Amino acid sequence: MASHRRPKQPSRARVTVLTTAAAAAVAISAQAASAAPSEKPSKDEVKAKVDKLYEEAEQATEKYNGAKEKQERLQKDISTIQDSVARGQEELNELRDSIGLAAAAQYRSGSIDSSVQLFLSADPDDYLDKASTLDQLSGQQVEALKKIQEKQRQLAQERSEAAGKLKDLAATRTELGKKKKEVQGKLAEAQKLLNSLTAAEKAAMAAEDARASRSASSRVDLGNSKAASGRAAAAFSAAQSKIGSPYVYGASGPSSFDCSGLTSWAYAQAGVSIPRTSQAQANAGMRVSRSELQVGDLVLFYGDLHHVGLYAGNGQVLHAPRTGTTVRYESIDNMPFQFGVRI
Template sequence: MAAHRKPKQRSLRGHTARTAATIALAGAATATAFDGTGHADPRLSPAEVKSKVDALYREAEIATEKYNGAKEKAENAEKSLGELRDEAARKTEKLNTARRELGSIATAQYRSGGIDPAVQLALSSDPDQYLERAALAARADSRQAAAVSGVQKQLQEIDQLHTEADGTLAHLTSRQAELKKHKETVTGKLDAAKRLLSQLTSDQRAEFTGEDKASRDTGRDGVTGVPAKAPSSRASAAVSYAYKALGSPYVWGATGPDAFDCSGLTQAAYRAAGVGLPRTTYAQIAAGERVPRSQLQPGDLVFFYQGISHVGLYVGNGQMIHAPNPSAPVRLAPISQMPFAGATRVA
């Protein structure tokens, strides 16, 4: 009788593993397709590129102004730290001089034996000479007490300077970390904008920046007209500087003389006129007298967007000179081009 064997069962392990792997890969591919990390984005239309780049430039400009503010604070902290260290060095040298003088007094007393005046008088064969020496000793003791008090005071002052320097150093370190963060944000936004713009042809890029050949050569953005007369010599000097800056490249964080960001241009223009302005847009708007849009005069600072993230120099006839963004140089443009947020007269 033939032996009956159980039918051989096929192992499902290998098939199941292969199936699971296949499903996992398919799922990963599907997820990648949705999040776009593994495939090139579908080609955007020029209008979509413009919209995305405009948004990136706006975000970069906000980060740039934060960077400028942090940089200004870091520079001030670094200057203060240097001054504190210089003052501490001067006081330390003064302290060392006082210590040497105090040591000389102590050495003289040691050499004289520090004998009690009454004993010296009893032993002295010349009372008049002793009285003269006693008076000198008394004055020496007074000088010694003053010297000790002076040394103690100087030690306290130096300790206070070191404490202030430690606090300033901590502030500087914090500002430097803030600088790094904002710098990374700016460069990331600008790199993303650059990648998007590379999808456009040269004609499309020119259309995006609103320039024709003439405007690229002059930086005038197609705006013409005779500059209006400024109300003061300082405002006139600032406007004159801005006109000379037409066509200069936009470089974030730059304050001239060869490149500018928006607040760097206005700061440089008024620096040339002998007026000091803060570094950032949100500080510049508070640096003078606020004026309504209807009363603008050449030389006024005009600000845009809700967060006061952009500034230009008004030059009359509804126009300003400003540093727009990395895609365009310093140029003339109508102030109606952007959402108006306010104006300040500084001269």
């Protein structure tokens, strides 16, 4: 007789294990799908990202230049103050020696003046403040003590000023290091993107940049615009002599430049000193509108004024664009123009 026993049902524990295993398999599959390599960016996409990183690097570069300029100014100020303190200390020592000689002479004669004794005490300021003793001093001694007091106050003030500037210098050096690291980080990130390209893509991009530099250097119609002044003409001529020089962040010539390094170097060749950074150069002269631009005027770009060049005439600017390029002409319309500055 056939058996009519019901088939054995799986236990609840077995069902739970199977369900968990199935869920895990689904999760692993989903993770594998998400971990699958994304589509490689195109050459144009890489170029756009690299250009953006170069722009960010230039922003950081101008901040780096500002910190570097401040560091140099502080070092010069501190050196000047320290020299003044050294000279002041010598004068103070001479004043003290003169009083000391007078005291020695009185000691040898056996009649040292009580006022000199008080002066030789640890606190001559306190002595001078006591009006009751002033009549014990000769006019010459009073004058000598007053000079010593004034010199002591002056030296204390200068030492305090030097200490403050030294503290500021330490903070500036820290800021300089951070900005330098930021620039290097942006450039390294850009290089990593470039390294992701194939050899053929790298060659094509390099060829495009080379063509842009050649056409911007030799095929530009500058029109017949006049220079804003003799010094502007001299500065522009100096900058023209550097066409083809490479962009290097923090460089201010004579063989490589960043944007504000080129403009400050060019005007220095014309005998004019202007600030080092683009933001400071924006306030170095009279602001002019686009329609008022003349050859040699500074031209500021971007809302934060992190880029500067020299107006070349006919809607062209001569500048050091960014890492990977050289000093060249470029249309003023290629960047967000803000205003011009006439030096």
